[in-house]
Amino acid sequence: MPGKVSPDDLLAHVFERTGAADETILQGPADGEDAAAIDWPDGDGTLVVSSDPISLAASQVGRLGVPVATNDVAVSGADPRWLTAVVLLPTGTDERTLEAIATDLDEAAREIGASIVGGHSEYVDQLERPLLSLTAMGSTDRFVPTGGAEPGDRVVLTKAAGIEGTAILAADFGGDLAVDPEIRERAEGFLAEISVAPEARVVREYATAMHDPTEGGVAAGLLEVARASNVRLEVDRDAVPVREETAALCEAAGVDPLCIFGSGALVATVPEDALEDCLADLENAGLEAAAIGTVRALEGGDPELVLDDEPITEPIEDDLYPLWEAADADD
The missing domain is CATH 3.90.650.10 (PurM-like C-terminal domain)
Incomplete structure (x- = not known):
C-alpha cells in the first residue's frame, strides 16, 4: 500500500539516525512534526525548514507542490520565503510537461511571496509520472510546533x-x-x-x-x-x-x-x-x-x-x- 512510512517504523529506524548533534536545532525529526526549527547563528529568530514530495496528482503537480511544501513552514509560525525544487520526469516526457511544471511552480511561488532559489531536474526510466519534491524555508520569532x-x-x-x-x-x-x-x-x-x-x-x-x-x-x-x-x-x-x-x-x-x-x-x-x-x-x-x-x-x-x-x-x-x-x- 503506498503512503507515508508508519510512525512506528520512523521511531524504530529513522528518528535516532539524524547525523551529528547540533545545539542550534530546536526541533528535529519527531512523530507528527513536519518542520525543523533551527536557531539562526546570530540568534536573530528561528529558521524553519520542511520538505515534501508530490507524485500522485496527475494534473497541475507544480500548482499543488508549492503550497503542500510551504504550508508546513507556515503552520510552524513562519512566513515561507525560499524554495528548492527537485523535478523528476519519466524518460521520454515531452519538454512541454517540464515547461508546464516550471510555470506552475513560478506562479504558485509568486502568489505566496516565496523565491525558488535552486533545485535539480532529470529524466528517470523507472518513473511513470512526474515526481516533484520541494524544500521550503522561512523565519519566525515564535516557532509553533x-x-x-x-x-x-x-x-x-x-x-x-x-x-x-x-x-x-x-x-x-x-x-x-x-x-x-x-x-x-x-x-x-x-x-x-x-x-x-x-x-x-x-x-x-x-x-x-x-x-x-x-x-x-x-x-x-x-x-x-x-x-x-x-x-x-x-x-x-x-x-x-x-x-x-x-x-x-x-x-x-x-x-x-x-x-x-x-x-x-x-x-x-x-x-x-x-x-x-x-x-x-x-x-x-x-x-x-x-x-x-x-x-x-x-x-x-x-x-x-x-x-x-x-x-x-x-x-x-x-x-x-x-x-x-x-x-x-x-x-
Missing part, C-alpha cells in the same frame, strides 16, 4: 475538510464520477485555496499547536496533533465543515471527506480564553473557521483522536490511494 496542544485547549479548523482531495477527485477522476459538471468545475477551483499561509498568519498569534493535514486528511492531521502532543482530541464530526462539492464528489467516489488529502485546511489548538478572539480575527480577515473539538489529558493509554465516540489510535490511510491503484490496474 505540532506537539504543543494543552489539555483544555479548543481545536480549530480553517476552511473545510478535504479541500486538496476534492480538487484531485475532480481533476483525476471527475470524468468517471456521477456528479454535476458545475460541481466538478467548482471543485477543480479548490486548487487556488491549498495554501494555509493567510490563516496561519492570524492563528499563530494564539495557537499552542498548528498542523497542516495532508495524506489521510483532517482525521489523520488531528491524530498527528494528538500523538505529537501526547493528548486526546475529542472532535465532533458534525462540527467539521464539509463543502457541498466535497460531499458530492466523496459520495460518488465512496470515500470519507475527513480521510482524503486535506491540504487547504489548518488544524490548530488555542487556549479556551483565546478562542473567540481567534475566530473573530479569522472572520475579519475573510477566512472561514470553526471550533470542532477539545483537547483532553490522557487518562492512561495511547494518544488518540476520539471522533464522535470512536477512538482512533492507529495511523489513518488516505481513501484516495485505492482509487489511484484501481485506475493504474485498468490502464
Whole structure:
C-alpha cells in the first residue's frame, strides 16, 4: 500500500539516525512534526525548514507542490520565503510537461511571496509520472510546533475538510464520477485555496499547536496533533465543515471527506480564553473557521483522536490511494 512510512517504523529506524548533534536545532525529526526549527547563528529568530514530495496528482503537480511544501513552514509560525525544487520526469516526457511544471511552480511561488532559489531536474526510466519534491524555508520569532496542544485547549479548523482531495477527485477522476459538471468545475477551483499561509498568519498569534493535514486528511492531521502532543482530541464530526462539492464528489467516489488529502485546511489548538478572539480575527480577515473539538489529558493509554465516540489510535490511510491503484490496474 503506498503512503507515508508508519510512525512506528520512523521511531524504530529513522528518528535516532539524524547525523551529528547540533545545539542550534530546536526541533528535529519527531512523530507528527513536519518542520525543523533551527536557531539562526546570530540568534536573530528561528529558521524553519520542511520538505515534501508530490507524485500522485496527475494534473497541475507544480500548482499543488508549492503550497503542500510551504504550508508546513507556515503552520510552524513562519512566513515561507525560499524554495528548492527537485523535478523528476519519466524518460521520454515531452519538454512541454517540464515547461508546464516550471510555470506552475513560478506562479504558485509568486502568489505566496516565496523565491525558488535552486533545485535539480532529470529524466528517470523507472518513473511513470512526474515526481516533484520541494524544500521550503522561512523565519519566525515564535516557532509553533505540532506537539504543543494543552489539555483544555479548543481545536480549530480553517476552511473545510478535504479541500486538496476534492480538487484531485475532480481533476483525476471527475470524468468517471456521477456528479454535476458545475460541481466538478467548482471543485477543480479548490486548487487556488491549498495554501494555509493567510490563516496561519492570524492563528499563530494564539495557537499552542498548528498542523497542516495532508495524506489521510483532517482525521489523520488531528491524530498527528494528538500523538505529537501526547493528548486526546475529542472532535465532533458534525462540527467539521464539509463543502457541498466535497460531499458530492466523496459520495460518488465512496470515500470519507475527513480521510482524503486535506491540504487547504489548518488544524490548530488555542487556549479556551483565546478562542473567540481567534475566530473573530479569522472572520475579519475573510477566512472561514470553526471550533470542532477539545483537547483532553490522557487518562492512561495511547494518544488518540476520539471522533464522535470512536477512538482512533492507529495511523489513518488516505481513501484516495485505492482509487489511484484501481485506475493504474485498468490502464
